[in-house]
Each structure stands twice: as structure tokens, then as C-alpha cells.
Amino acid sequence: MFVALEILGLVAFAASGALAAVRARLDIFGVTVLGITTALGGGIIRDVLLGIQPPTTLRTWPYLAACAATALLVFAFHPQLARLRRAVLLADAVGLGMFATAGTAIALDAGVPAYTACLIGMTTGIGGGALRDVLLREIPLVLRKDIYALAALAGAVLVAAGDALRLPQAPVTLGAAAFVVALRVVALWRRWNAPVPRGTG
Incomplete structure (x- = not known):
């Protein structure tokens, strides 16, 4: 189940990155690079922070x-996929x-403190999207008012709390992931x- 959900998440992130590249009118290479970066960026950042070399996603x-x-399918069929916005958002x-909670669990297994594991877990979830926006010269979505990074952090905290209470890791991780999705x-x-300063919209 973990592998299936992780693949689903990778595909969703790759699709979102590729769609953003299509909207920016990048060529086929740019669309592919942006799709891969969006999907794998968070996991690579996590592994670099934990000293896992080479990063797991680059060894699999x-x-x-x-x-x-x-990314290539998005490049070829982006007009049709653009109509599936809700499905892409759900995925x-x-x-x-999955990435925020699994990243937290991996960090805890590596022996880092709970607060560090939460930050690494959140970064695992949002890192690829942030890299995507930077490459497109945009302010990262996670730094704006959308409830995205906060959801990832909430899931990471739930995993860390379950670990502190010595609860079984797999059910806690799945439950926390379901909470983030919901x-x-x-x-x-x-x-x-999320709140923004008054008078700025």
C-alpha cells in the first residue's frame, strides 16, 4: 500500500510540475525536467539532510x-489533462x-529529534513544489496564503506524536497521511x- 500510494504521489507531483511547465511554454525537455524535479525534489532534499547517499529516489x-x-504524457495530452484539475489536485x-508523513517516519528512524523530523517531513512534502516554482521564477506556492505547508506540518507532527507515544508506526503514518489529505x-x-498581513489581499 505504501509503495502504491507513493507512486500515486510521484505521478501527481510530476503531472503538476509538467502542467506548470506547459503553461510556461517550456519545450519537451523543460517539461520533463520540471516534472521530475517536482516529483523527486522533496525526497532528494530529505535524503541529503539525513546523509543518505545517493538519494533513495535516484537509486530506484x-x-x-x-x-x-x-511528464511526457502531460506534454502530449495537456489539453485533455487540464480538464482533470480536480483529479490532479486530489492526487x-x-x-x-504520503511524502510528509513518510518523510517524518524516515527521519525518526534515522534518529533525529522529533522537531527536526517534523521539519524534514514537511520539507519532503513541499520541497519539490518549491523547486518547481523557483525554476519558473515564481514565489513558491507554499510561502503564499494557501493551506499546503501547514497541512504537511500537521501530518508530520501527528507522526512524531505517535512515535513519542510508542504507537505502531505504519497505522499512525497512514492515519496522519489521511488527515493531511482530508x-x-x-x-x-x-x-x-493562511492569514496574510492586513491590506495586502
Whole structure:
């Protein structure tokens, strides 16, 4: 189940990165690079911070192949995929939940303090999207008012709390991932946003 959900998250992130590249009118190479970067960036940042060399996703070729194939499909069929915005957003929420919580669990297993594990978990979830926006010369979405990084951090905190209480890791991680997905979906549905300074919109 973990592997299936992780692949789903990778595909969703790759699709979102590739769609952003298409909107920016990049060529086929740029679309593929941006799709792969969006999907794998968070995991690579996590492994670099934890000293895992080479990063896990670069040692597991099916991950890279799935991301590249997704980006190429988006390049070829982007008019049709653009109509599936809700499905892509839902898959993106699943990816966020899985990567944020699994990243936290991996960091805890590596022996880092709980607060460090939470930050690494959040970064795992949001890192690829932030790199995507930087490459497109945009302010990263996670630094704006959208409920995205906060959802990832909430899931990471739940995993860390479960570890502190010595609860079974797999059910806690799945439950925390489900919470992140639910929070992200409800935030999109209700158009919740994090507070911004008054007078700035």
C-alpha cells in the first residue's frame, strides 16, 4: 500500500510540475525536467539532510521512469489533462500526505529529534513544489496564503506524536497521511487560506 500510494504521489507531483511547465511554454525537455524535479525534489532534499547517499529516489529507477513518463504524457495530452484539475489536485493531496508523513517516519528512524523530523517531513512534502516554482521564477506556492505547508506540518507532527507515544508506526503514518489529505481537500473546497498581513489581499 505504501509503495502504491507513493507512486500515486510521484505521478501527481510530476503531472503538476509538467502542467506548470506547459503553461510556461517550456519545450519537451523543460517539461520533463520540471516534472521530475517536482516529483523527486522533496525526497532528494530529505535524503541529503539525513546523509543518505545517493538519494533513495535516484537509486530506484522505476520512480524516475514513472515521473519521466508522466511528464511526457502531460506534454502530449495537456489539453485533455487540464480538464482533470480536480483529479490532479486530489492526487497531489495524496502525494503531499504520503511524502510528509513518510518523510517524518524516515527521519525518526534515522534518529533525529522529533522537531527536526517534523521539519524534514514537511520539507519532503513541499520541497519539490518549491523547486518547481523557483525554476519558473515564481514565489513558491507554499510561502503564499494557501493551506499546503501547514497541512504537511500537521501530518508530520501527528507522526512524531505517535512515535513519542510508542504507537505502531505504519497505522499512525497512514492515519496522519489521511488527515493531511482530508485537510488539504477541505481547505480547497472551503477556500481556506493562511492569514496574510492586513491590506495586502
